[in-house]
Amino acid sequence: MRTVIVVGTGLIGTSAALALAARGVEVYLEDHDPAAARTAVALGAGTDDPPDGPVDLAIITAPPAHVAAAVADAQRRGLARGYLDVASVKAGLFRDLETLGCDLTSYIGTHPMSGRERSRSLVANADLFEGRPWVLTPSPVTETEVLNLALELVALCRAVPVIMDPESHDRAVALVLHTPRLVSSMVAARFQDTEDRIELLCGHGIRDVTRIAASQPGMWIDILSASPGPVVDVLADIAADLTDTIAALRALQSADDAKRRDAASGIEDLFRRGNAGRAKVTGKHGSTPKTYDIVAVLIDGQPGELARVVADAGRAGVNIEDIRIEHLTGQQARLVQLMVEAAAAPRLSEALRKRGWPGPEASVPHGEGLEKGPV
Numbered sequence: 001m002r003t004v005i006v007v008g009t010g011l012i013g014t015s016a017a018l019a020l021a022a023r024g025v026e027v028y029l030e031d032h033d034p035a036a037a038r039t040a041v042a043l044g045a046g047t048d049d050p051p052d053g054p055v056d057l058a059i060i061t062a063p064p065a066h067v068a069a070a071v072a073d074a075q076r077r078g079l080a081r082g083y084l085d086v087a088s089v090k091a092g093l094f095r096d097l098e099t100l101g102c103d104l105t106s107y108i109g110t111h112p113m114s115g116r117e118r119s120r121s122l123v124a125n126a127d128l129f130e131g132r133p134w135v136l137t138p139s140p141v142t143e144t145e146v147l148n149l150a151l152e153l154v155a156l157c158r159a160v161p162v163i164m165d166p167e168s169h170d171r172a173v174a175l176v177l178h179t180p181r182l183v184s185s186m187v188a189a190r191f192q193d194t195e196d197r198i199e200l201l202c203g204h205g206i207r208d209v210t211r212i213a214a215s216q217p218g219m220w221i222d223i224l225s226a227s228p229g230p231v232v233d234v235l236a237d238i239a240a241d242l243t244d245t246i247a248a249l250r251a252l253q254s255a256d257d258a259k260r261r262d263a264a265s266g267i268e269d270l271f272r273r274g275n276a277g278r279a280k281v282t283g284k285h286g287s288t289p290k291t292y293d294i295v296a297v298l299i300d301g302q303p304g305e306l307a308r309v310v311a312d313a314g315r316a317g318v319n320i321e322d323i324r325i326e327h328l329t330g331q332q333a334r335l336v337q338l339m340v341e342a343a344a345a346p347r348l349s350e351a352l353r354k355r356g357w358p359g360p361e362a363s364v365p366h367g368e369g370l371e372k373g374p375v
Contacts, residue, residue, distance in 0.1 A: 001025060001056045001152045005079055007070060008061030009040040012086050012112060014124035016059055017045035019157045022126050028055065043124060054078055057149045060085040063219065064226035068096035075103055082146035083107045084153070088173055089227035090137045090166035108150045109137040109166060111173070112159060127158075134159035137166045174230035181212055181220060182235070188213035204324065245270060292321050293345035295338045297357040309336055309357060316351035318344045 004020055005028040006013045017027045027046030031037040037048040058080035062070040064087040071083055083106055087093060090109045114132040134154045138147050154161045188210040244266060251263035299305040313320055318340055326335040340348055
């Protein structure tokens with residue numbers, strides 16, 4: 001693949017363009033907003049000059065509701081030999097393409113499972129897709145050449161190709177992507193009218209749960225409108241669990257011992273099912289999640305301090321699996337939690353103390369355990 005045109009220069013389009021340009025592909029950029037295209041050009045993603053003729057591949061990054069029309073327009077203009085989109089819904093989109101009379105032999109649906117809460121080109125990154133799944137949903141009529149172009153794109157972006165049919169894809173992303181966005185927003189919405197200064201009590205748990213609630217509402221209306229059915233199915237199951245949990249929690253207030261025991265058993269069952277489900281969520285590199293020991297140190301936030309902590313861990317011969325930083329309430333200090341294999345934790349702790357890094361003994365945030373951490 002030598003030439004590509006990216007239609008839509010938001011986060012995904014610009015990140016793909018940056019990755020391709022860095023690997024020698026000639027990238028052309030197009031956006032309904034010329035200023036957005038110029039921003040991507042300034043980032044080094046390609047050129048906003050039109051190509052002289054058909055390129056190898058057109059990457060359509062329009063919102064789901066507009067993808068079919070964008071593909072149809074690109075095909076009418078003869079922009080490329082192959083066409084793909086990156087929308088997070090697939091089954092309904094394929095039907096829309098059929099309705100518009102698109103050439104389905106030169107088209108393949110794709111969905112890179114990578115992104116951020118904000119979808120602007122200014123936060124684009126050539127490494128956005130590295131090591132992440134990139135779903136391909138070829139149809140029975142997709143030409144082999146187009147499938148190969150899509151696979152080459154995924155390889156150049158250093159992502160991991162996953163082949164699925166459109167319906168299976170939509171059911172999967174409803175569970176792993178769309179429903180979590182909604183649930184995160186539901187939890188975050190509880191904070192809108194809470195008492196002042198409740199934010200002082202917030203730790204990693206609530207920040208983890210609500211992080212993706214920062215997503216752009218308009219974008220998610222487009223996504224959910226394109227395929228609401230699978231999301232409704234997941235939410236209906238969650239609603240059933242919520243109803244049962246509410247009833248059980250109320251029963252815990254009963255004077256009847258049997259009712260309290262039954263209620264506690266029901267809540268325990270929910271936690272056990274949650275444990276079993278969490279065990280199926282992959283950890284690093286697609287492996288089974290592990291629980292690591294945490295070695296914590298305090299830093300005062302000066303430039304380069306975190307790098308020195310990591311370097312000292314390397315000198316101790318310890319591999320850091322993950323890092324978490326806690327900004328301590330009312331203090332300039334930060335608590336750095338280094339997640340490592342259990343056998344290496346005592347050695348790392350001793351090495352860091354010898355190098356003068358203070359421990360968290362006097363400044364552990366309330367409610368934040370430091371003994372173990374899942375990755």
